[in-house]
Amino acid sequence: MDTSAIDNLLGQLRAAAASGSQPARAAAAPAAGKDFATLLKNSLDGINGSQVDATRLARDFELGAPNANLNDVMISMQKANLSFQQMVQVRNRLVSAYHDIMNMQV
Numbered sequence: 001m002d003t004s005a006i007d008n009l010l011g012q013l014r015a016a017a018a019s020g021s022q023p024a025r026a027a028a029a030p031a032a033g034k035d036f037a038t039l040l041k042n043s044l045d046g047i048n049g050s051q052v053d054a055t056r057l058a059r060d061f062e063l064g065a066p067n068a069n070l071n072d073v074m075i076s077m078q079k080a081n082l083s084f085q086q087m088v089q090v091r092n093r094l095v096s097a098y099h100d101i102m103n104m105q106v
Contacts, residue, residue, distance in 0.1 A: 043090075047083045054080040 054076040060068035 043087065047080075047087050050076070050080040050083050
């Protein structure tokens with residue numbers, strides 16, 4: 001079983017948790033040369049990649065490939081599902097924030 005992807009995901013979750021506990025002034029500082037659109041695009045590309053990998057593993061398992069096992073297929077599919085659900089929640093928050101800003105009195 002390839003655990004590098006799981007380790008990478010855990011590292012990302014730990015980094016997100018650590019950045020959430022930082023003071024507000026540190027979170028407000030812009031990332032070195034990265035804007036929101038780039039970060040959003042990179043996140044979407046990562047989610048798409050995880051879904052493509054999960055689909056490829058599932059197809060390999062269905063075709064009876066010797067290197068594909070059920071554990072890897074199920075884990076990759078769950079990771080792809082969780083990342084997609086997280087992105088849907090981010091999208092919902094962005095839409096909600098947009099509506100709040102548009103409804104503000106000037």
